[in-house]
Amino acid sequence: MSALVTIGVFGLFHPVELRVEPVRGRVLVIEAQGRREILEGRGSAMLRSAATVTARNGAEAAFILSVPGKIQREFRGRLTVREENGHLLPIVEMERETAVASIVNAEAPGSPFEAQKAQAVVSRSFLVATRGRHQGFDFCDTTHCQYLREPPPAGSPPRRAQEATKGLVLTYQGHAIVALYSADCGGHTRTAEEAGWQMQGYPYFGVECPVRGEVSGHRIGMCQAGAAEMSRHKKTFRDILAHYFPATRIETME
Known part of the structure; x- marks a missing residue:
């Protein structure tokens, strides 16, 4: 099994909301506030609280994460969003x-x-x-x-x-x-x-x-x-x- 690291991203922006969308039509599974959402195709979702984003069965996903109006970046891994001091902290676990x-x-x-x-x-x-x-x-x-x-x-x-x-x-x-x-x-x-x-x-x-x-x-x-x-x-x-x-x-x- 490949070694994994966890990397906090976009921390300089202190975001209060994030947008996530799948790469090239892949499927994302979003869990937030006790709800589970399947995101596919060209859809996107706004995250405003703690959440996790993976592919099906908890596998690593290919997704685009953005702080609206500030920065957008593609990642490959599993996303965990924490609430911290009034803002969101996205953490990507990747190989x-x-x-x-x-x-x-x-x-x-x-x-x-x-x-x-x-x-x-x-x-x-x-x-x-x-x-x-x-x-x-x-x-x-x-x-x-x-x-x-x-x-x-x-x-x-x-x-x-x-x-x-x-x-x-x-x-x-x-x-x-x-x-x-x-x-x-x-x-x-x-x-x-x-x-x-x-x-x-x-x-x-x-x-x-x-x-x-x-x-x-x-x-x-x-x-x-x-x-x-x-x-x-x-x-x-x-x-x-x-x-x-x-x-x-x-x-x-x-």
Whole structure:
């Protein structure tokens, strides 16, 4: 059975209502306030209280969720909507590999393929090593955890990057590490100590980067701009990860 993660979505919008509709004519089962509704075809439903949304028999569903007038996104998984402090909190339970592909689609959609594969391994390592970052769910869909977009279509580079690295994580002394990354380190990554962060499980070495751009992000771990440049110069995802995460291994996580 595939590993699952729970991700809180749209939390920045503090929605009081949500719209849900099935993808491509699929069937959704909505349970709310003791009632059960079957949604199919081009129908949609408004959610204004706690609810669950699945396919038939509780299976994962493909659905479009939106905060009317603000944001709309497609998901694949099981949706639970909680009521919290006067607003709704949607939580999507999905397969970890679906989350990895969706994160690569958000974080590195136009990067060279080997950089996308490196991103997939880094993002998967983060998901494995840091579950339970929020009360009641594992991760959020913002840069506090990892930016998340829609699952990429089959055959797309982000999906192929996830599939090519399926199950692979970065380990240090036998444990998956909290693999961090940022957009541009400006030519040299920082150690966690230099950033004033107390990190356990991996020391985070500072390394030279092939790109000396404008700093964007915390500069710890993998530099996405540098990873893309290394990929353009025929470096593999293993080369990229060995450069930014010295002393780690790439292992399969069952």
